[in-house]
Every structure is written in C-alpha cells, then in structure tokens.
Amino acid sequence: MTNMSGDRFNYYLKVIMNSRIEDLPEISEQFENDITISSAEAQELERVIDKHLSLFNRFGAKVVNAATGAEETPPRSDIDNFGNTSIQLDSQEAYGLDWKVYVPNPGFANSPVKKWYYNRKVASILNELLTDVVPGRLKDYFDYPPWLLGTVHAPSTIFMPINEIINLAIGRGIIPDWDYLVARGLPKALVDVLRTENIGYNL
Secondary structure, eight states: OOOOOOHHHHHHHHHHHTSOGGGHHHHHHHHHTOTTSOHHHHHHHHHHHHHHHHHHHHTTOOEEOTTTOOEEOTTOOTTTHHHHTEEEEEEEEETTEEEEEEEEOGGGTTOSOOOEEEOHHHHHHHHHHHTTTSGGGOTTGGGSOGGGBTSTTBTTOOOOOHHHHHHHHHHTTSSSOTHHHHHTTOOHHHHHHHTTSOTTTOO
C-alpha cells in the first residue's frame, strides 16, 4: 500500500470503512470531485473500495427482493432502482415496447448521460449477442445504468454508445449484420433507429 497523508484522505478512508455497501458509489463520487486530495490518494481510495466490495461479494451476500422473493446480486435490479443508484421517472411506450425511464440519483449527477430508457427484453438480447465486444466484456452490460459504468459497481468498463458497440460487433464478425438483431427478436423499427441514433438514451 502506498503511504498516504492528509486529513481529507484519512477522513474518506474512515468513511469508507464504516459505510454500508450501497453508500460506496456516492462516497466514490465525492472524493473523485474533491480537489483537496491528490490523484494518487483518489486511486488508493478506489482500491480500498474495490477490496471492500470484493470481500462483500466473496461471502456470497445476496439481496432478497421483497416484492418477488428472488435473490439478486446487488446492485443490479430494476425493482429496487438498481441499488438505489437511479430514480425512475415514469414508463413510456415506443417501438411496441414498454420502457422504464431513469435518471441518476444525486450521487451520480456528474454522469454525461442524464436519462436512460430500459427494457429488460432488449437488454437481454443485447447482452446475449454483444458481451464479447462491450467495454471490459462486462456480463449484463446493458442491464447497468450508464452512470454505473466505470464506477465501483462496474470498475472494469466504461460507457460506450449502443450503436458503436453494434458496429464493432459487425466489424469483428460477432454478428453478421443489423438485420440479425431483428431475427433475434428486436423490433425492426428499433433496429432502424439504432443504426443512426444512440437509442436507450433518446426515444
């Protein structure tokens, strides 16, 4: 471990060690935007958070959803607003599908993506077809709100627009073409828009 000094670093370290798992993303957001600590200190705090999360997951911790009774690995669930990292505004219908509309909670206010449209069926199809080309090869990439990508919830990945991911998959031969998405169950109208727009963020 790198030797660190400074009251602010020690403050964040104590906060991390005494916080609940679900509070860590907001803490991470705070120290990443704190100009009073160095980049090296911020990196060390991220390492501590990652270790904290790995220990938490090592013991097989599960969240039991009160509505369904099913076990879920935190923080990825649209029933609990993805571990309370997101706020559901409403639901909208588009392309023959129902979409849940989310915005980031205040702890993720600096996210470049301010609104996210989520449909579980669409996410499932995209996850099945595109896992080999999403950043970090994150399983269930399309089930993560974009403001979680690159945080302690998904530290090995980054946000990348969906249409860029699909073009990359076609270029690498992972899928043959855009029409293959229709054959696998996505509405044609949705796929047509995906070719030119970053659907999922603007409907």
